[in-house]
Amino acid sequence: xxxxxxxxxxxxxxxxxxxxxxxxxxxxxxxxxxxxxxxxxxxxxxxxxxxxxxxxxxxxxxxxxxxxxxxxxxxxxxxxxxxxxxxxxxxxxxxxxxxxxxxxxxxxxxxxxxxxxxxxxxxxxxxxxxxxxxxxxxxxxxxxxxxxxxxxxxxxxxxxxxxxxxxxxxxxxxxxxxxxxxxxxxxxxxxxxxxxxxxxxxxxxxxxxxxxxxxxxxxxxxxxxxxxxxxxxx
Numbered sequence: 001x002x003x004x005x006x007x008x009x010x011x012x013x014x015x016x017x018x019x020x021x022x023x024x025x026x027x028x029x030x031x032x033x034x035x036x037x038x039x040x041x042x043x044x045x046x047x048x049x050x051x052x053x054x055x056x057x058x059x060x061x062x063x064x065x066x067x068x069x070x071x072x073x074x075x076x077x078x079x080x081x082x083x084x085x086x087x088x089x090x091x092x093x094x095x096x097x098x099x100x101x102x103x104x105x106x107x108x109x110x111x112x113x114x115x116x117x118x119x120x121x122x123x124x125x126x127x128x129x130x131x132x133x134x135x136x137x138x139x140x141x142x143x144x145x146x147x148x149x150x151x152x153x154x155x156x157x158x159x160x161x162x163x164x165x166x167x168x169x170x171x172x173x174x175x176x177x178x179x180x181x182x183x184x185x186x187x188x189x190x191x192x193x194x195x196x197x198x199x200x201x202x203x204x205x206x207x208x209x210x211x212x213x214x215x216x217x218x219x220x221x222x223x224x225x226x227x228x229x230x231x232x233x234x
Contacts, residue, residue, distance in 0.1 A: 023093070028054040028068045035074035035105035038112040038132070040066070042094030044077070046106075046116040049099040057095040066094070074105070108132040108152065128152045128173060139180065148173035148193060156180045169193035169211060178216065178234070187213050189229060196234065205231045 032052060038044050042058075054068055054075070067078050077096060106114050107127040117137040126134050126146040134154045143164045146154050151172045158180035165182035167175045168189075175195045183201035189211035197203065199219040207213065207229035215221075216234045223231040 022059075023057050024060045024063055026056050026063050028056060030054055030068055030075060031070040033070045033073055033075040034100065034102045035072075035107070036098065036100075036103070036114065037074055037076045037078075037107040037109070038096075038114055039076065039078040039109045040094060041091070041111045041132075042077075042096060042113075044096040044098060044112065044114045046103070046114060046119070047097070047099045048101065048103065048116075048119060050101055051099065052101065053097075053099045055097040057097070059092050062091045062094060065091075106134055108134055126154055126156075128154055144177075144180070144182070146175050146177075148175055165197065165199075167195050167197070169195060181217065185215075185219070189213070203231070207231070 036044070056063060056066060056068070058066065065079055067080065069076050103119060103121050104123060105125040108114055108130065110130045110132055112132045114134045119136055119138070120140045122141065123143045124141045128134055128147065129149045130152055131150060132152045136156045138159050139156055140159045141162055144156065144162055145166045148154060148169045149171050153174045153176065155176040162180065162182040164184045165177060165180065166186045169175060170190045172192045174193050178196045178198055181198040183199065185197045185199045185203045187195045187197065188206045189195065190208045192210045194212050194214065196214045198216045200217040201219055203215055203219045203221045205213045205221070205223045207225040208227055210228045212230045212232060214232050214234045221231060
């Protein structure tokens with residue numbers, strides 16, 4: 001009986017020790033960039049500002065392993081491959097706060113999320129592979145291109161009417177641009193993912209599979225479907 005009580009006490013102490021690990025904060029100095037590639041399970045909060053900065057909040061043990069490097073013009077956030085393949089690798093909660101003057105591309109691989117409340121970019125490319133997400137609360141962009149492969153979702157809200165929106169979905173992920181109006185919209189779906197768009201200009205839809213395009217506005221439509229997917233008014 002005493003042995004059981006001792007074992008239970010040790011388990012409680014271990015749980016308390018794990019939960020009481022404090023998050024540490026670290027500023028990262030990196031070269032200038034305008035593209036971001038998030039390759040970890042964590043939340044990246046993006047802000048536009050004149051002064052570039054990268055701040056990471058995580059456990060101390062995670063900070064020592066987490067890599068933030070600029071390749072070409074792209075900020076890559078990742079762990080070493082050796083960490084990823086360890087069965088007991090549990091990084092816990094990770095938050096990255098990025099401020100950058102200009103943004104041209106955002107990419108998520110895995111289960112991480114990129115979140116921005118307000119963003120301006122004349123041309124912006126969004127790429128999502130895996131179960132993560134990209135959420136842009138107030139985007140002003142002339143030309144937006146989005147690509148989803150996997151089950152993750154992209155949600156975009158706009159402040160002004162864009163000239164062009166191009167979306168490609170392969171898999172079950174969804175692209176929601178109901179509140180991002182564009183004059184010319186092009187959507188290609190191969191799989192079960194859906195796309196919500198708004199346009200009073202033109203919509204070109206090519207669907208192979210069960211995914212559908214839902215639209216609002218009064219656009220002219222050029223649609224071709226192979227499978228059960230539809231182009232429908234919301």
